Amino acid sequence: MQLRPFAIAALALVLAMPPLMARAQDEQTLADIRQELTVLHVEIQRLKREMSTTGSPQTNVAGDSVLDRVSAIEAELQRLTAQTEQLSYRVDRVVQDGTNRIGDLEFRLVELEGGDISQLGETTTLGGGDLPEGGAPALPATPGTAVDTTSELAVGEQADFDAAKAALDSGAYQEAAEKFAAFTQAYPGSPLAAAVEYNRGKALDGLGDTREAARAYLASFSGNATGETAPKALFELGAALGRLGQTSQACVTLAEVGSRFPGAAETAVAEAERAKLACN
Structure with missing residues (x-):
């Protein structure tokens, strides 16, 4: 998540607070970071549960003839394909959102530690790999x-x-x-x-x-x-x-x-x- 210089400077200035309020702001920001990390953890655990088996397969491809069984198999393949596409889309959304949140956390942590915000590189994708193609x-x-x-x-x-x-x-x-x-x-x-x-x-x-x-x-x-x-x-x-x-x-x-x-x-x-x- 590479921001243009004007955006980085704008956010840095927007977040600037008077010295007397700095400590309170740091505590608030750290609380926000902990909350967002918790949200990310919950999302990852939810994905893990969805990818776990729920028991014995429920697919039924029985039929009185070969043609009936072939038709049943085709219908089941279509159902599974649609379900897979839905799950893939949901995973892509979580990856995109998680990556954006991680980038925001990196920004705030560098700011809290007094580091150089302009040296932030591109955020590593949540889970590794490339970001899903296509935007909102x-x-x-x-x-x-x-x-x-x-x-x-x-x-x-x-x-x-x-x-x-x-x-x-x-x-x-x-x-x-x-x-x-x-x-x-x-x-x-x-x-x-x-x-x-x-x-x-x-x-x-x-x-x-x-x-x-x-x-x-x-x-x-x-x-x-x-x-x-x-x-x-x-x-x-x-x-x-x-x-x-x-x-x-x-x-x-x-x-x-x-x-x-x-x-x-x-x-x-x-x-x-x-x-x-x-x-x-």
Whole structure:
């Protein structure tokens, strides 16, 4: 997980705290790291259980004739193939999400130890090997529009997202922030992850927690830097940095909006924000 320099600098500045609060922040961050390691452990154990046998085979290929048995075998092969594809997809999602979480843990540990964040290399894939090919599907850019609902979503996934979004739209920011955070834990590697983090950032902004909102916007952009949510997340990250007083980094981040997404509606808004911050 190799972040561009502006993203690394932005997150480092967003996470910066006054000296008197450093110790409390370190303790909170270490608690977060322990929690995420526990989540990763649970996911790995869940995969191990799914790959363990559940008893004697239940396949039945009996028939009155050879043709009947051949038909039964073909039907069973189709069933097993579909089941294997579903399990493979779930494993890929856990690998992608686990790798992203490990990269985030590495970042925070280096920061806590006072190391050089710019020297972080590419994160080793969870379980070894290469990351699964293909990314999450593109997500709608306009808030309130329907989010892509495909067969890749788990049961209840879309409903949970919609419930959190409804809370956000109604102005129940605390409830929305909690629901989006719970969604991230319940559906690791979700195709909706970028939209979830973006909307969680909006909820945190509504609560006045600009620093945590900026972290959520960065997570949204880093999770899907080419999706339809990306220009919004990048703009909101830059605007949040400006509100935090990190003007130089805000200017760099806002300039990236037009550079990366010249045709996006957020480009004009980003330029207006740069003018307000008196960027060069």
